[in-house]
Amino acid sequence: MSFFSIFISTANAAGSPLKQFEIYSIAPMHFGNVNVSFTNSSFWMLLVVLVSTLVLSLGVRRSSLVPNRLQSISELLYEFIANMVRDNASQDGKPYFPFIFTLFIFILFSNVLGLIPYSFTVTSHIIVTFALAMVVFIGVTIIGLVKHRIKFFTLFVPKGIPLALAPLLIIIELISYLVRPITLSVRLFANMMAGHTLLKVFGGFVVALGFLGIGPLVVTVALYGLELIVACLQAYVFAVLTCLYLNDALHLHH
Amino acid sequence: MPQLDIGTFIPQLVWLFLTFIVLYLIMSRAILPKIADVLEQRQDRIASDLEEAEKLKNEAQKVLKTYEREIEEAHISSNKIVEEGKLKISSDINSLNNEFELMLEKLTKEAEYSVQEIKDKTNLEIKEITTELVQKLTKVIINKSFDQKNIKIKIEEQLGKQVN
Numbered sequence: 001m002s003f004f005s006i007f008i009s010t011a012n013a014a015g016s017p018l019k020q021f022e023i024y025s026i027a028p029m030h031f032g033n034v035n036v037s038f039t040n041s042s043f044w045m046l047l048v049v050l051v052s053t054l055v056l057s058l059g060v061r062r063s064s065l066v067p068n069r070l071q072s073i074s075e076l077l078y079e080f081i082a083n084m085v086r087d088n089a090s091q092d093g094k095p096y097f098p099f100i101f102t103l104f105i106f107i108l109f110s111n112v113l114g115l116i117p118y119s120f121t122v123t124s125h126i127i128v129t130f131a132l133a134m135v136v137f138i139g140v141t142i143i144g145l146v147k148h149r150i151k152f153f154t155l156f157v158p159k160g161i162p163l164a165l166a167p168l169l170i171i172i173e174l175i176s177y178l179v180r181p182i183t184l185s186v187r188l189f190a191n192m193m194a195g196h197t198l199l200k201v202f203g204g205f206v207v208a209l210g211f212l213g214i215g216p217l218v219v220t221v222a223l224y225g226l227e228l229i230v231a232c233l234q235a236y237v238f239a240v241l242t243c244l245y246l247n248d249a250l251h252l253h254h
Numbered sequence: 255m256p257q258l259d260i261g262t263f264i265p266q267l268v269w270l271f272l273t274f275i276v277l278y279l280i281m282s283r284a285i286l287p288k289i290a291d292v293l294e295q296r297q298d299r300i301a302s303d304l305e306e307a308e309k310l311k312n313e314a315q316k317v318l319k320t321y322e323r324e325i326e327e328a329h330i331s332s333n334k335i336v337e338e339g340k341l342k343i344s345s346d347i348n349s350l351n352n353e354f355e356l357m358l359e360k361l362t363k364e365a366e367y368s369v370q371e372i373k374d375k376t377n378l379e380i381k382e383i384t385t386e387l388v389q390k391l392t393k394v395i396i397n398k399s400f401d402q403k404n405i406k407i408k409i410e411e412q413l414g415k416q417v418n
Binding site (some may be wrong): 018021022023025031034035036037038039041042045046048049052053056057059060069071074075078079097098099102105106122124125126127128132154156189193 | 271289372
């Protein structure tokens with residue numbers, strides 16, 4: 001047996017790295033024919049709402065002119081997203097600021113809370129990220145159609161192209177537009193899943209190797225730091241791309 | 255892969271929309287307006303503070319300008335006083351000089367006059383004494399008595415020659 005296969009078997013002994021993504025029902029519930037069971041995923045979604053509300057509202061509970069630390073967090077987050085919306089979608093994007101802020105906070109807290117050992121990452125499920133991406137995609141498309149009516153479809157015609165190339169380019173533009181929710185959701189989901197799987201694998205090595213586990217432990221700690229950055233970065237990327245799609249719908253320019 | 259278990263999709267979606275809508279309502283209704291309020295208040299406060307500072311600065315500049323103007327005015331008026339003083343002193347000196355010269359002239363004239371008077375008187379006396387002396391001397395020496403009038407004419411002739 002090679003050294004590498006010992007690694008694999010010891011890692012498997014600590015449980016499958018995919019086990020952490022399993023969804024199990026805590027309280028089975030049905031609404032008519034629809035299964036609306038309260039699962040571990042639901043629990044962590046509620047926790048995301050609770051923790052983010054707590055962090056942000058504690059900051060502004062007794063807001064002073066000179067902010068304290070907790071107040072600074074909520075103000076920094078606010079200004080960060082406000083600037084993001086203004087820079088990427090101009091002043092017209094302002095009405096959608098609360099939605100983008102909520103989206104950012106939801107994803108950020110899901111990602112970060114998911115890094116707590118033995119927790120569950122809401123955004124590590126493709127259906128969740130895809131649903132969020134679809135809300136953005138459909139919302140942005142409706143905004144564009146309402147604002148520009150039939151002119152909205154000029155979004156798929158790049159400016160100054162030769163007439164002969166137009167059909168091909170229009171098809172390419174259309175596909176790249178329709179593929180947006182998929183790329184948006186897969187990016188977030190894949191990042192979350194890969195990071196957590198990797199952490200779990202190395203975590204399994206630490207347990208299995210005993211004294212020698214110090215090596216994978218160091219890697220795990222380093223990976224954890226990296227994952228923390230990825231967690232924040234992916235929330236930021238999701239929000240920025242939402243702003244950019246919104247900008248396309250609002251202004252139609254390429 | 256648990257992510258592809260289609261049976262979990264519906265409950266996840268239901269709870270996702272539920273929690274997301276709740277979070278959206280909390281954020282948009284309660285938290286975001288409050289943060290915006292605080293930020294706006296701070297902005298207003300900073301703006302008003304800056305305005306106040308600007309006002310105070312302008313005031314200070316005005317005071318400085320007034321101060322400089324008053325200093326300049328004081329300079330000008332002190333120069334004027336010095337100038338006036340100089341002018342007055344020189345005019346005083348001039349008038350005193352003039353007075354002195356006038357007095358000197360007057361005294362000189364008086365002195366010259368009295369000298370002339372004494373001179374005239376002495377001349378007259380010298381003539382008379384000389385005449386008398388000549389009359390007496392001629393009488394004693396050559397025993398001849400000259401008329402006083404003739405003698406006087408002769409003496410005057412001689413004196414006139416000497417003077418001339």
